Amino acid sequence: MVRLMTSLALALLTSVGVQAQTYPSRSAAVIVPFSPGGPTDAIGRIVADIFTRHLGQQFIVNNIGGAGGTTGTNRVAKAAPDGYQFVIGNVGTFAQSLWLYKKPLYDPVKDFAPVALITDEALAVVARNDFPANNLQEFIAFTKANQSKLRYSSSGVGGSNHLACLMLNAAIGIDIAHIPYRNVTQAVQDLIAGRVDYQCLTLPAALPQITSKTVKPIAILTKSRARALPELPSAHEQGLTDFDIPTWYALFLPKQTPRPIVEKLNRATVLALETPSVQQRLKQLGGDLVERERRSPEYLADFLAEEIRRWEAPIKASGVEF
Numbered sequence: 001m002v003r004l005m006t007s008l009a010l011a012l013l014t015s016v017g018v019q020a021q022t023y024p025s026r027s028a029a030v031i032v033p034f035s036p037g038g039p040t041d042a043i044g045r046i047v048a049d050i051f052t053r054h055l056g057q058q059f060i061v062n063n064i065g066g067a068g069g070t071t072g073t074n075r076v077a078k079a080a081p082d083g084y085q086f087v088i089g090n091v092g093t094f095a096q097s098l099w100l101y102k103k104p105l106y107d108p109v110k111d112f113a114p115v116a117l118i119t120d121e122a123l124a125v126v127a128r129n130d131f132p133a134n135n136l137q138e139f140i141a142f143t144k145a146n147q148s149k150l151r152y153s154s155s156g157v158g159g160s161n162h163l164a165c166l167m168l169n170a171a172i173g174i175d176i177a178h179i180p181y182r183n184v185t186q187a188v189q190d191l192i193a194g195r196v197d198y199q200c201l202t203l204p205a206a207l208p209q210i211t212s213k214t215v216k217p218i219a220i221l222t223k224s225r226a227r228a229l230p231e232l233p234s235a236h237e238q239g240l241t242d243f244d245i246p247t248w249y250a251l252f253l254p255k256q257t258p259r260p261i262v263e264k265l266n267r268a269t270v271l272a273l274e275t276p277s278v279q280q281r282l283k284q285l286g287g288d289l290v291e292r293e294r295r296s297p298e299y300l301a302d303f304l305a306e307e308i309r310r311w312e313a314p315i316k317a318s319g320v321e322f
Helices: 002-022 039-055 067-077 091-100 136-145 160-172 184-192 203-211 259-273 276-285 297-318
Strands: 028-032 059-063 085-090 112-121 123-128 151-154 177-180 198-202 215-220 247-254
Touching: 028 039, 028 067, 039 059, 039 085, 039 112, 039 203, 039 247, 039 259, 039 276, 067 085, 067 091, 067 247, 085 091, 085 112, 091 160, 091 247, 091 297, 112 259, 112 276, 112 297, 123 136, 123 160, 123 184, 123 203, 136 160, 136 215, 151 160, 151 184, 160 177, 160 198, 160 297, 184 198, 184 203, 184 215, 198 203, 203 215, 203 276, 247 259, 247 297, 259 276, 259 297
Parallel strands: 028 059, 028 085, 151 177, 151 198
Antiparallel strands: 085 247, 112 247, 123 198, 123 215
C-alpha cells in the first residue's frame, strides 16, 4: 500500500511538472467580470496582450458581467485549476463582496490562488458640469439641502464605485436616490448629459472626462492625492477626516492551480510591469504601479486577507447588504 501511494504521488508530481513545462499549450481566457469599456476591462486587455506576447499563446478577454462583478469571478472560482481561466480581481470583487452579500457566490481566499497585484488606483467623486458646488464642502452643503431632488449613479449595484458613493453618502449623512447602469460607459454618458448628478469613479474612468472638462471633479476619495491627478485635493484634505476608499487590481487563478503555473504567470506579470510601455499605459489609466516587493503571490495573499479585514467594519456599519 505504501509503495502504491508513493507511486501515485510521484506520478502526480510528474504530471504537474510536465503540465507546467508545456503551459500554455493552447489559448486561455482572461475573465473580466464587468462589461467592456470600464477600468477592469482596460487592465484585462493589457494583461491579455502581455501574456500573448510573452507566453506564445493567445490570451483572450472574456467579459462576463453581473452582480457587481461576482458572476464572472465565480466562473473562475469553479473553473478547472489548469491555468486556462483566470480573473482580473479588484477590491470590490475580492474584499468587499464577502461582506456585501448575504450568500456570497465564492470565498475570495479559499477558492483562488493569488498570482500578482497589478496596480493601485484612487476613486474620485465627480459631478455634472453645471452642479452648483466646486469643492467637497460645497458639495456636502448642497447635497444635504437638496437630497430629495438629487440622483447619483454607478455601473451596477454592489460594484466598488456604487459602494464608494454609498459610503461617501453615509459619511456626509445624506440619502440620495441611486441609479444603477449596466456598465460604467453608460453611467458616465448620462452624467455628462446631466441626467444624474454625481458618481464615484475610478481614475481610469474619470480622468478622460476630467481632462476634457465634461465632468466636474470634487475630491479624490482617499487620504492622499492621486499621482495621476495631483491638483485635485483629497476628501481627507477637504474636511472628511480619514475618509479613505482606494481600489486595486490583481490577478487570480482557481485554487489548486499547480504552483509552477502560478509562478510562470507571476513572472510574466512582473516582467511586464518593468516594461516602459506597460508602465506608460497604466499611468495613462490613472493607476499607481505597485512596488517590486508587492508583486509576489505571497504578498497578494497577505494583502487580500488584510483588505478583507479592513472592509468588514465599514461595510457592516453602512448597513449595505444584498
